[in-house]
Amino acid sequence: MADTTGSNLAVARTQKLQLDWELHFTREPTRLASEYWHSRLDGRAMPSRADLNPSAMRAFTQHTGLVEIRRDSAPHVEYFIRRAGSDWERVFGAMTGRFIHEFLPPEIEMRWRRVFDAVREKKAPLRVTTGIFFQAKTWLTTELFVAPLGEADEPNMLFIAFTAWSASRG
Numbered sequence: 001m002a003d004t005t006g007s008n009l010a011v012a013r014t015q016k017l018q019l020d021w022e023l024h025f026t027r028e029p030t031r032l033a034s035e036y037w038h039s040r041l042d043g044r045a046m047p048s049r050a051d052l053n054p055s056a057m058r059a060f061t062q063h064t065g066l067v068e069i070r071r072d073s074a075p076h077v078e079y080f081i082r083r084a085g086s087d088w089e090r091v092f093g094a095m096t097g098r099f100i101h102e103f104l105p106p107e108i109e110m111r112w113r114r115v116f117d118a119v120r121e122k123k124a125p126l127r128v129t130t131g132i133f134f135q136a137k138t139w140l141t142t143e144l145f146v147a148p149l150g151e152a153d154e155p156n157m158l159f160i161a162f163t164a165w166s167a168s169r170g
Contacts, residue, residue, distance in 0.1 A: 017111055019118065020127040023145075029063040030127065030145040031085075033161030036060075037125060037147045044154040047125055052149070052159070060161060062086045066149075067158040069120055079116050079158075088162045091132065091140065119146045120155050 025031035037056060040047035049066065057064060066082040081095045089095060095103050100112050111130075119126050125147035132140040143163050148155035 016085070016130050019115070019130045021122075021124065021146065023125060023127045025127060025143065025145070026129075027143045027163045029060040029163045030143050030161045032060045033064060033145045033159070034125065034127075034147070037145070037159055046148045046150050046155065048151050049149050049157050056125070063088070063161045063163050065160040065162065067116065067160060069156050069158065072079075077117070077120065082117060082157070085162065088160075091142075091162075097102075115144070115146055116158060119148055122149050123150075123153065123155055 013101040023034055025034060038169040042051070054061060062085045065084040065088050066084050068080040070078040070080055071083050072078075079100045081098055081100065082090075084096045093103065104112060108159065115126065115128050125145065128142075128146060130142055132142050145159075145161040147159045149157040149159050
């Protein structure tokens with residue numbers, strides 16, 4: 001008998017996660033965030049959080065978020081949403097001040113971890129595209145820019161730009 005709870009649909013959506021290390025953006029907010037992040041490098045592998053200036057990000061701030069990388073809960077890293085822009089929270093609900101496992105179902109948490117772990121381990125920015133399946137929001141497509149922030153080339157935070165749109169409306 002078919003599973004009608006939606007869990008199979010969630011798994012199917014996670015299989016369409018596309019990782020693009022070459023950063024070929026199609027949406028303006030993610031492109032602007034990438035350009036801004038790169039402008040803050042100043043010869044380093046990654047900027048620090050202190051290098052970010054919110055007033056310089058006005059054109060895309062509602063799309064941005066900061067995720068802390070917390071290594072204090074062995075055996076794995078935890079991801080804590082320090083700040084989530086209004087566009088991000090419009091899709092996923094209130095998440096600022098929460099760990100990802102506190103508001104995401106396990107299938108979606110695994111998808112987010114896959115992206116966050118890849119950026120943390122490679123210490124490089126990433127473009128991600130995928131369909132969204134969260135709280136029956138199955139019609140949305142998203143493009144993300146996920147990039148490390150840190151000191152001495154060791155990531156301690158992720159800078160994220162999120163944009164979502166209706167796949168049928170482009």
